[in-house]
Amino acid sequence: MHFVQAKSILSANNGMNIYRGCLHGCIYCDARSDCYQMKHAFEDIEVKINAPQLLETALKSKRRLCMIGTGAMSDPYCAPECELKLMRRCLELIAEYGFGAAVLTKSDLIMRDIDLLEEINTSAKAVVQMTLTTADESLCQIVEPNVCSTARRAEVLMEMKKRKIPTVMWLTPILPFINDTESNIRELVQIGAEAGVWGIITFGIGMTLRSGDREYFYAALDKHFPGIKQRYIRTFGERYEIPSPNGEKLWAVFINECERYGIEFRQERIFQYMSEFPEPQQLTLF
Numbered sequence: 491m492h493f494v495q496a497k498s499i500l501s502a503n504n505g506m507n508i509y510r511g512c513l514h515g516c517i518y519c520d521a522r523s524d525c526y527q528m529k530h531a532f533e534d535i536e537v538k539i540n541a542p543q544l545l546e547t548a549l550k551s552k553r554r555l556c557m558i559g560t561g562a563m564s565d566p567y568c569a570p571e572c573e574l575k576l577m578r579r580c581l582e583l584i585a586e587y588g589f590g591a592a593v594l595t596k597s598d599l600i601m602r603d604i605d606l607l608e609e610i611n612t613s614a615k616a617v618v619q620m621t622l623t624t625a626d627e628s629l630c631q632i633v634e635p636n637v638c639s640t641a642r643r644a645e646v647l648m649e650m651k652k653r654k655i656p657t658v659m660w661l662t663p664i665l666p667f668i669n670d671t672e673s674n675i676r677e678l679v680q681i682g683a684e685a686g687v688w689g690i691i692t693f694g695i696g697m698t699l700r701s702g703d704r705e706y707f708y709a710a711l712d713k714h715f716p717g718i719k720q721r722y723i724r725t726f727g728e729r730y731e732i733p734s735p736n737g738e739k740l741w742a743v744f745i746n747e748c749e750r751y752g753i754e755f756r757q758e759r760i761f762q763y764m765s766e767f768p769e770p771q772q773l774t775l776f
Contacts, residue, residue, distance in 0.1 A: 491535040491570050499544035503765075505559040506545065508576050511535040513569045514596060515636040517710035518663050521563055524702035535570055542579040549587045556767050557615065558584055561594030569636075571599060581606040590615040592764045594660065598638040598646050604653060611655045617688070617764050618650050621660040624669045625677035632714050633665070640681075647685035658760060659690045661744075663697035666725070667718055670695060670734035672743050679747040688763065689754035692744060695737035700730055 491511075499506045511532050512521065522532050530536060538544070545558075558580075560566045566577040581603055584591050591610050593600065600607075600618065610616040620643050624630050630640050650657045659682045664670045682690050699707060711719040726732050734740060748755040754763070 491537055492530070493537050493539040495540050496538040496544060498548075499538065499541050500548045500558070503559070504556050505562055506541070506580070507560065507562070507564045508538050508541045508566055508580065509535050509564045509568050509570065510538075511568075512565055513636055514565060514634060516596075516634045517707055517714075518633065518665060518697055518703070519706070520698055520700075520703050522703045522706050523700045525700060526563075535564075535568060537570055537574065537576070539574075539576070541576050542583060545580050546583050546587075549583060549589060552589075554767075555587075555589055555614065557590040557592050557617075557765050559592040559594075559764070561619065565595050565597060566593060567595045567597035567599040578603050578606065581610065585609045585613070588614055590617075590767050592617040592619065594619040594621070596621045596634065596637045596643065598642050601646060601649065604649065604655075607650075607655055608653050611653075615656075615766075615768050617656050617658060618647075619658045619660060619691075619764075620647055621662070622678050622681065623661070623663065623665075625674055625681070626669070629669060633668070633710075644681045644685060647682070647687065651686045657685060657687045658764065659685075659687045661690050661692040664692070664695045664734055664740070665697055666732060666734045667721055668715065670736050670740060672736075672740060675740055675743050676747055679744065679751065679753070682753060683751035687753060689756075689760035690744075690748060691757055691760055692755075693757075694733065695740045695744070696731065696733035698730055699726075699732055 511534060513533055571577050581591060585606055607616045622640055622643055623633060625640060627639055647657050661678050708719045745755060754760055
């Protein structure tokens with residue numbers, strides 16, 4: 491890893507990325523794509539060492555309370571966070587200044603900060619988002635080699651439920667010929683249902699590939715799934731969107747399962763929910 495002094499931390503939509511790069515090793519990671527113009531090796535994580543100071547300045551300057559999001563581009567609970575605790579300090583500031591937090595991760599390191607998430611959710615709103623891609627633990631170790639297991643992530647969601655912290659599952663990506671099965675969709679939605687997730691986000695039944703990401707993914711296919719790369723090339727060529735051939739059927743399964751358990755699946759509604767800061771409750775004399 492290496493440190494930089496960043497000039498800003500919050501985007502126009504109040505999102506932040508403390509880190510850039512990752513050691514999770516997910517074979518499908520879009521953040522490796524050349525279009526993001528990362529000027530350092532992906533595994534050489536760039537650390538915005540002054541992120542807490544920048545965040546405090548930004549929060550002080552805001553006229554209205556809002557939700558602060560993180561994890562869209564880089565996992566805030568990547569390996570350096572164990573030692574640096576920058577994410578924890580940022581959550582402390584979010585709690586101190588009365589803002590809300592929407593956190594996306596694959597890591598059970600988030601459990602370290604459950605006290606702060608509970609505090610934020612009590613005074614404002616905290617939403618924990620957890621990515622799950624496969625119910626098959628052996629497959630999980632291949633496609634997401636340096637992250638905790640699917641079962642452990644389910645445990646994290648269950649613990650958030652116990653603390654009454656709302657959760658959202660990201661069921662994405664669905665890799666054609668690898669995890670695009672009816673049983674996988676059903677099992678993952680069931681995990682979400684048992685954990686009481688508010689919603690499940692999936693960007694269709696498929697994935698995306700572009701320069702930088704594609705080469706890394708194809709190398710992993712050659713290593714772990716002999717013959718599948720050639721199948722991708724024949725079926726999809728150089729396309730950006732890579733839909734599962736079983737997509738229509740699996741999408742229907744996904745919708746039916748979500749409706750069965752009463753889980754929100756409409757992307758626009760879920761993102762709206764995560765960005766909505768709660769209105770202060772009116773006190774009454776009666």
